[in-house]
Amino acid sequence: MHILIIGAAGMVGRKLAARLIADGGIGEKPIEKLTLVDVVEPEHPEGFGGSVVTRKADLSAPGEAEQLIESRPDMIFHLAAIVSAEAELDFDKGYRVNLDGTRYLFDAVRVAHNQDGYRPRVIFTSSIAVVGAPLPFPIPDDFHLTPLTSYGTQKAISELLLSDYTRRGFFDGIGIRLPTVCIRPGKPNKAASGFFSNILREPLIGQEAILPVSEDVRHWHTSPRSAVGYLIHAAKLDLDEVGPHRNLSMPGVSATVGEQIEALRRAAGERAVRLIRRVPDEMIMKMVAGWAPGFEAKRATALGFTAEKNFDEIIRVHIEDELVSIGG
Amino acid sequence: MHILIIGAAGMVGRKLAARLIADGGIGEKPIEKLTLVDVVEPEHPEGFGGSVVTRKADLSAPGEAEQLIESRPDMIFHLAAIVSAEAELDFDKGYRVNLDGTRYLFDAVRVAHNQDGYRPRVIFTSSIAVVGAPLPFPIPDDFHLTPLTSYGTQKAISELLLSDYTRRGFFDGIGIRLPTVCIRPGKPNKAASGFFSNILREPLIGQEAILPVSEDVRHWHTSPRSAVGYLIHAAKLDLDEVGPHRNLSMPGVSATVGEQIEALRRAAGERAVRLIRRVPDEMIMKMVAGWAPGFEAKRATALGFTAEKNFDEIIRVHIEDELVSIGG
Numbered sequence: 001m002h003i004l005i006i007g008a009a010g011m012v013g014r015k016l017a018a019r020l021i022a023d024g025g026i027g028e029k030p031i032e033k034l035t036l037v038d039v040v041e042p043e044h045p046e047g048f049g050g051s052v053v054t055r056k057a058d059l060s061a062p063g064e065a066e067q068l069i070e071s072r073p074d075m076i077f078h079l080a081a082i083v084s085a086e087a088e089l090d091f092d093k094g095y096r097v098n099l100d101g102t103r104y105l106f107d108a109v110r111v112a113h114n115q116d117g118y119r120p121r122v123i124f125t126s127s128i129a130v131v132g133a134p135l136p137f138p139i140p141d142d143f144h145l146t147p148l149t150s151y152g153t154q155k156a157i158s159e160l161l162l163s164d165y166t167r168r169g170f171f172d173g174i175g176i177r178l179p180t181v182c183i184r185p186g187k188p189n190k191a192a193s194g195f196f197s198n199i200l201r202e203p204l205i206g207q208e209a210i211l212p213v214s215e216d217v218r219h220w221h222t223s224p225r226s227a228v229g230y231l232i233h234a235a236k237l238d239l240d241e242v243g244p245h246r247n248l249s250m251p252g253v254s255a256t257v258g259e260q261i262e263a264l265r266r267a268a269g270e271r272a273v274r275l276i277r278r279v280p281d282e283m284i285m286k287m288v289a290g291w292a293p294g295f296e297a298k299r300a301t302a303l304g305f306t307a308e309k310n311f312d313e314i315i316r317v318h319i320e321d322e323l324v325s326i327g328g
Numbered sequence: 329m330h331i332l333i334i335g336a337a338g339m340v341g342r343k344l345a346a347r348l349i350a351d352g353g354i355g356e357k358p359i360e361k362l363t364l365v366d367v368v369e370p371e372h373p374e375g376f377g378g379s380v381v382t383r384k385a386d387l388s389a390p391g392e393a394e395q396l397i398e399s400r401p402d403m404i405f406h407l408a409a410i411v412s413a414e415a416e417l418d419f420d421k422g423y424r425v426n427l428d429g430t431r432y433l434f435d436a437v438r439v440a441h442n443q444d445g446y447r448p449r450v451i452f453t454s455s456i457a458v459v460g461a462p463l464p465f466p467i468p469d470d471f472h473l474t475p476l477t478s479y480g481t482q483k484a485i486s487e488l489l490l491s492d493y494t495r496r497g498f499f500d501g502i503g504i505r506l507p508t509v510c511i512r513p514g515k516p517n518k519a520a521s522g523f524f525s526n527i528l529r530e531p532l533i534g535q536e537a538i539l540p541v542s543e544d545v546r547h548w549h550t551s552p553r554s555a556v557g558y559l560i561h562a563a564k565l566d567l568d569e570v571g572p573h574r575n576l577s578m579p580g581v582s583a584t585v586g587e588q589i590e591a592l593r594r595a596a597g598e599r600a601v602r603l604i605r606r607v608p609d610e611m612i613m614k615m616v617a618g619w620a621p622g623f624e625a626k627r628a629t630a631l632g633f634t635a636e637k638n639f640d641e642i643i644r645v646h647i648e649d650e651l652v653s654i655g656g
Contacts (some may be wrong), residue, residue, distance in 0.1 A: 091438075091496065110419075132572070142472045145488065146573050153492040157485045160473065164481040168419065244460070245474050 001026060001035040006059055006105070007079030009038035011184065012125070013230045014045075016077060018233040021048040026075065027236045029196060037068060038080065060101035065108035072112070075121045075235060076171075078105060084129060085191055087151035093305035098154035106161055110170040121160065122173040123234045127246055128220055130156040130177065138216070141249060141299050148290055159247040166246050175235045175247035179222040179295075179307075183318040192287050196221065199257070200264050202314060203272040204323065212281035215258035218293040223317040226307040233305055241303060251307040253314060254294030263311035267319070329354060330361040332396060333409030334387055334433070337366035339512065341454070342373075343556045344405060348656040349376040354403065355564045365396060366408065374534040388429035393436035399439070403449045403563060404499075406433060412457060413519055415479035426482035434489055438498040450490065450501040451562045454575055456548055458484040458505060461618035465546070469577060469627050476618055494574050502562045503575035507550040507623075507635075511646040520615050524549065527585070528643060529591050531600040532651065534632040540609035543586035550580040551645040561633055569631065579635040581642060583623030591639035595647070 003020060007013045017036060025031050033051045036042040041056040056288045057064050059080055069076070080101060087094030102124070112118040129138060132148030145156045166173040184197040188209070195212055196219060202209035222230075230250050242248070255263075265273045297305070308314045331348060335341045345364060353359050361379045364370040369384040385392050387408055397404070409415075415422030430452070440446040459467060460476030472483045482633040487503045494501040516537070523540055524547060530537035550558075558578050570576070583591075593601045625633075628629065636642045 144470045145473045145484075147488065147492070148495065148572060150492055150496070153488050156473075156488050160475065160481050160484050160488075164475070164478055167476065168478070242474060 001029050001031050001075060002035070002071065002073045003031055003075045003077070004035045004037065004073035005077045006037045006068065007077075007081065007125075008042040008054075009040050009185070010079060011224065012227050012231075013038065013077075013079050014043070015224055016079070016231055017042075017045050019228050019232060021045055023232070026232075035068075035071070035073060041176040046294065053185060058101075059105060060097045062104065065101075065104040066111075068105070069112055069118070069120075071110050072118050073120060076105070076109075076123070077231060078102065078122060078124045081125070081155075082151070083191065084127075084149055084151040087154065088149055089226070091150060094150050094154060098151065099157055102154075102158040103161060106170070110165060113170045119169065120171055121235065121239070122171045122174045123231055124162050124173065126155045126159050126175045126177045126179055128173065128179055128186050128249070128292045128295070130159065131292055135290075135292055137293040138250070138254065138296045139292060139294065140296050145323035163244065163246045167244060172239050173246050174237070174239060174242060176230050177247065177249045178227055178230070178236055179220040179225050179250060179252035181224055182221040182314060183223070183322075185192070185224065185318075185322045186197050192284050193200070193291075194258075195284070196260070199276050200260060201318065203264060203275040204268055204319070205316070206275070208275045208277055210279045211257065211276050212279055212284040213257060214280075214285070216256055216260065217288055218254060218256045219288070220252050220254055220294045221252065221291045221311075221314065222307045223314050225317050225321055226252075229307075230305055237303060245299075248303070249295040249297045250305055251297040251301050252295065252309050253310060255311050260311050263315055266312060267315045329357050329359050329403060330362045330363070330399065330401045331359055331403045331405070332365065332401035333405045333407065334365045334396065335405075335453075336364035336370040336382075337368050338407060339360045339514070340509070340555050340559075341366065341370070341405075341407050343552055344407070344559055345370075345373050347556050347560060349373055351560070354560075363396075363399070363401060386429075387433060388425045390432065393429075393432040394439075396433070397436050397440055397446075397448075400446050401448060404433070404437075404451070405559060406430065406450060406452045409453070409483075410479070411519065412455075412477055412479040415482065416477055416490065419478060422478050422482060426479065427485055430482075430486040431489060433492050433497070438493060441498045447497065448499050449563065449567070450499045451559055452486060452490050453503065454487050454503045454558070455480065455504045456482045456505055456507055456577070456620045456623070459620055463618075463620055465621040466582065466624045467577070467620060467622065470622050482545065491574045492570065493578060500567050501574050502565070502567060502570060504558050504562055505575065505577045506555055506558070507548040507580035509552055509555050510549040510642060511551070511650075512560065513552065513646075513650045520612050521619075523612070524585075524588070526596060527604050528588060529602040529646065531592060531645070532596055532647070534603070536603045536605055538607045539585065539604050539618050540607055540612040541585060542608075542613070543589065544584055545616055546582060546584045547616070548580050548582055548620045548622045549639075549642060550578065550635045551642050553645050553649055554580075557635075558633055565631060573627075576628040576633070577623040577625045577629070578633055579625040579629050580623065580637050581638060583639050588639050591643055594640060595643045
């Protein structure tokens with residue numbers, strides 16, 4: 001198989017490439033070629049026997065999508081996106097990258113399909129930002145799309161396009177609504193959701209972290225390992241089983257900040273917990289109030305998608321994947 | 329006020345212009361100017377004291393939207409669309425007119441807003457085709473968007489854009505999900521949904537009509553008068569009351585074909601009913617099976633939108649508006 005990853009330099013993209021290389025194939029089918037694309041040139045991954053192409057390309061530039069599919073990859077992971085905060089600050093860039101870029105890709109595949117019957121699998125990372133307050137808890141699979149950010153709007157529109165292009169047979173698509181990925185590895189960043197990771201990741205290495213909201217805030221999480229797991233499962237799944245509604249809310253862990261902190265206490269003790277400093281931030285509190293507390297994810301669970309059961313597991317996965325195997 | 333109607337030559341557009349002229353204003357505000365636009369030049373309406381501009385223009389041609397809003401209309405009714413069957417047959421045309429055309433309009437208003445603070449009210453006709461099977465009955469207001477046609481996809485995407493552009497303050501938008509309009513005046517047409525109107529309209533004037541589905545098919549209807557009524561109400565409504573979710577399922581009449589026929593019997597007797605010929609059509613039966621049986625429409629009802637209560641009323645409205653006042 002030839003697999004194309006668009007957005008391969010991001011955190012999930014890098015972990016996905018590593019996992020594909022470790023697995024060597026999708027189910028029974030060996031991977032012969034990997035094409036890794038991003039707006040910055042992705043690193044050349046190690047340990048892969050097949051052919052690897054890394055490429056710097058901007059999907060939102062007209063003509064790029066056609067070039068990316070010229071070699072007719074069998075499977076396309078489309079992970080590329082401007083993140084929520086940037087899409088909110090820069091309206092034009094958000095719509096250009098997150099909507100137009102996605103439509104260019106889908107249309108390039110459609111044109112190729114009409115030319116020669118090309119029909120790849122397309123795996124798209126959507127987001128829980130496609131829903132917005134007021135939200136029930138848990139949110140059922142058939143809850144309406146009411147994004148309250150431009151990012152969420154762009155993801156919801158991309159989901160609709162993916163369903164329609166799939167229904168018409170241009171490609172075989174599946175959209176994966178990622179929960180907030182926690183614990184994000186790396187340094188603290190300025191994303192409004194960053195604290196969910198910071199308050200665990202930093203104390204685990206003896207560093208202070210800031211908590212800007214109250215402990216009763218409930219949100220919806222998954223580990224980086226599970227995020228990659230969804231994508232791998234989506235690559236293997238018999239998509240006819242999924243039916244016409246191709247965008248799925250993934251299983252995840254619904255937890256309050258207080259429950260996150262209790263899990264940290266169990267994993268690393270009271271001294272770790274004492275490294276969390278409460279610095280209330282009105283703006284972040286207001287934003288977070290509209291975020292998803294958790295999903296039923298019945299359809300995805302029935303289709304075999306899995307996640308951690310609780311924050312103890314999420315912390316253990318972080319220790320295994322980031323501290324022991326990388327730092328340790 | 330200056331009111332722009334895009335799609336003014338269609339059935340709803342013509343009735344809307346006539347109603348606006350009869351009312352003379354939106355609430356307390358008199359209408360000084362009407363601009364009527366469509367891909368065919370709209371007829372010049374009678375009986376209006378203010379200024380009228382009729383114009384042939386294709387919204388999906390780049391640059392047209394900018395010209396349409398150059399005179400900064402206070403209120404824009406965007407009714408223009410390729411219908412469902414045509415959008416399904418001609419993929420490119422459907423996306424060009426129903427998606428790109430709408431986005432060009434919204435973006436032209438956005439650019440004007442950024443230039444000079446222009447912020448019109450935008451009233452958009454969406455459709456019950458934004459949902460698709462499997463469907464509960466009645467369909468709640470918070471049911472997910474799962475269109476199973478390209479037309480429904482284009483309407484759902486336009487709804488999402490309307491919400492986001494409204495949230496960002498570029499215009500003040502409201503999306504009206506029209507039920508199937510019944511009884512459509514005029515001649516029988518080839519739309520798959522045409523029989524819902526044909527089996528009433530034709531017998532009422534002594535003509536035969538064909539029924540291609542069984543009498544237990546349930547669907548969601550509104551009269552042309554109520555369709556225009558929704559738009560007028562949307563023009564008057566305090567949109568702050570609507571909140572961030574700007575796309576509303578309208579109230580309507582949920583009825584089986586059998587109930588439609590019973591209403592015809594009450595209105596026009598057994599001889600009219602005998603003019604309905606049963607000619608089962610497998611393809612139409614299959615399509616109709618996925619259509620919406622009816623909506624709760626709680627939010628729209630609470631906001632004061634109204635429709636007929638049953639098919640007796642829908643037939644009476646048709647007789648009053650089409651037979652007595654036009655033919656009679």
